[in-house]
Amino acid sequence: MRRSASTLLWLVRSGETAWDEQDRLRGDEDLPLTKAGRAATTEAFGRASGLPFPRPAVFHHAMDQAATETAEIAITVLGGRCRGDDELADPALGVLAGLSMPELRDRFERRARQWEEDPSDLVPPEGEPIADARARIVRASGRILRKRPAAVGLVMHDLAAGLLRSALAGLSTGNPRRWMEGRPRVELWALPDDAAKRLDAVIEVAAD
Numbered sequence: 001m002r003r004s005a006s007t008l009l010w011l012v013r014s015g016e017t018a019w020d021e022q023d024r025l026r027g028d029e030d031l032p033l034t035k036a037g038r039a040a041t042t043e044a045f046g047r048a049s050g051l052p053f054p055r056p057a058v059f060h061h062a063m064d065q066a067a068t069e070t071a072e073i074a075i076t077v078l079g080g081r082c083r084g085d086d087e088l089a090d091p092a093l094g095v096l097a098g099l100s101m102p103e104l105r106d107r108f109e110r111r112a113r114q115w116e117e118d119p120s121d122l123v124p125p126e127g128e129p130i131a132d133a134r135a136r137i138v139r140a141s142g143r144i145l146r147k148r149p150a151a152v153g154l155v156m157h158d159l160a161a162g163l164l165r166s167a168l169a170g171l172s173t174g175n176p177r178r179w180m181e182g183r184p185r186v187e188l189w190a191l192p193d194d195a196a197k198r199l200d201a202v203i204e205v206a207a208d
Helices: 035-048 065-078 101-107 109-117 130-145 158-168 195-207
Strands: 007-013 058-061 081-084 151-156 186-191
Touching (some): 035 065, 035 186, 058 065, 101 109, 130 151, 130 158, 130 195, 151 158, 158 195
Parallel strands (some): 058 081, 058 151
């Protein structure tokens, strides 16, 4: 961790729902954690509790059941408090939500290729364009980081977390799903003083 960092970000992936375990597109659907998802999340926070770094006073979380339950487990193990934020939600996937990959390929062949190769420019029918979701999530994260807390937690599902991780790396495009492959459930980022400004810059570039 860099000593010059102003904020220690605890980026937390929400525990798994039944749709996650079945490899179905979840989007912003309001689903609870599975029993296995709750156990894995509790175990991940147990490991994180041994880290010698500042703990968040607040875990900001998307407001669906799974993300809320994940944040509640976080404060049970690590302390602090929860704060719900709709702006941290995964993109709404419209008619694609709930489809398995075979179903997606069968019904929406072109969109299935986009989802697998790079969903950055995907526009789900009756859903939220992924580019719009990126701007929403990054702006909301920047708003939280602008307060420059010593440590803060963000609880998101995989797609939202991938969009934020790519923005933290300074990228305005790129496959957000790739950014989450092999990543731990609880990940720490030492952010510089101007992290919020850098996120704003990413959104400005994407809008051009």
